């Protein structure tokens with residue numbers, strides 16, 4: 001007999017759902033898939049349900065679908081803790097990545113220290129670098145021919161080099177970093193552990209180097225930063241650096257890839273952007289709403305009732321941004337992609353105190369990437385005979401995205 | 407017309423400021439300043455749009 005997934009005793013049968021962020025058919029790698037449409041269908045059902053085995057390591061979790069209920073969870077750090085050892089568990093240790101896995105009020109101390117570095121005004125200073133890099137990459141792939149695999153030739157190299165420049169890491173090892181991020185986020189436990197060690201070793205050598213030889217970069221900032229009137233400990237520094245590494249490496253590339261995947265299959269929408277380039281910022285917001293990639297997860301710190309379901313202290317509560325961003329109560333016609341959508345309070349960057357620290361940088365990077373792409377590449381489509389593959393999981397995405405503009 | 411600001415709820419998305427930089431001021435960390443905003447005559451529609459753009463529902467329209 002096939003073993004049935006286990007459901008804890010306190011979860012009533014009517015609260016158990018069949019959907020799973022990793023294993024449902026549309027969540028698995030799918031040629032020409034649309035995992036977002038599959039998640040959007042959850043909004044026809046209950047606002048909260050229990051999904052057995054829905055996390056990467058096979059644990060069950062409550063899945064919260066509506067924007068309103070997700071806001072209740074994500075704004076309430078006292079009832080929903082974000083401490084899960086997402087990184088340290090991979091190496092058999094027990095420490096939080098900072099600030100994501102600290103709860104308020106502890107969280108605020110570090111967040112305040114980091115906010116100015118990635119505020120909307122500060123991000124403007126990084127724009128010339130992002131533009132130059134985008135132009136260099138696009139001109140490079142154009143010179144090679146009239147088609148290219150966009151994730152490895154454009155989206156990842158762009159996102160990763162911007163990120164490395166911000167951290168102060170030279171980009172001669174760029175593709176090595178891309179590999180580590182991929183192993184960490186998308187591979188099995190053995191690869192994950194090995195990658196975690198590689199990332200930590202690298203960051204530790206960086207920290208030591210910046211202590212000896214300060215530079216004008218984020219790593220040096222961390223080495224010199226103060227919290228509560230004392231310098232950060234080495235452990236704190238690595239907990240912050242590791243999180244930036246995880247948070248900033250593949251999310252931006254993923255967003256660029258998902259946007260180009262959509263546009264390649266919808267020539268009329270490309271034309272809309274070519275006819276009216278000024279709508280790019282609002283089009284990017286709309287595509288962040290339609291194709292967000294991240295699922296915030298929390299642990300309940302007390303027993304409570306949520307959406308009519310009994311949550312117990314210690315239960316995992318998962319808030320897929322792809323569900324709340326398709327909530328008809330928050331977004332009229334949620335499955336229509338409207339580049340001029342007003343009141344677009346999408347959830348791609350989460351809600352509450354942990355709102356994505358890199359959101360302002362991420363937005364600018366995506367806008368610049370698409371602007372430069374449209375300025376240089378004629379109408380494009382998926383290359384005949386190739387099939388992009390979409391996937392669900394902890395970070396949604398697309399791979400093997402070969403575009404053709406011959 | 408005024409915009410009431412619930413600074414506790416503000417999470418620094420800066421969507422209000424992106425739409426109406428002349429109405430909203432952000433602090434160095436990128437969060438909206440903790441005070442109600444008096445909307446100049448003629449800017450009511452913009453104020454309404456910016457208020458509705460806040461993902462956290464930290465902004466609301468009030469009478470002065």
Ligand code: HEM
Pocket residue numbers: 082098099100101111118243244247248249251252255292293294295296297321347348349350351353354355356357358359361362363
């Ligand atoms: C389109 C690109 C991106 C998306 C969709 C995204 C999404 C998110 C989401 C949903 C969260 C909240 C997680 C939670 O509440 O559990 C988050 C947090 C975070 N992100 Fe991003 N992110 C992006 C880009 C970036 C970049 C470029 C950086 C770094 C420069 C970054 C750094 C962070 C950090 C440090 C946090 C934790 C903030 C805290 O706990 O206070 N992200 N991101």
Ligand code: SF4
Pocket residue numbers: 415416417418419420421422423436437438459460461462463464465
């Ligand atoms: S949009 Fe809302 S959360 Fe964002 S800065 Fe303005 S008030 Fe704060």
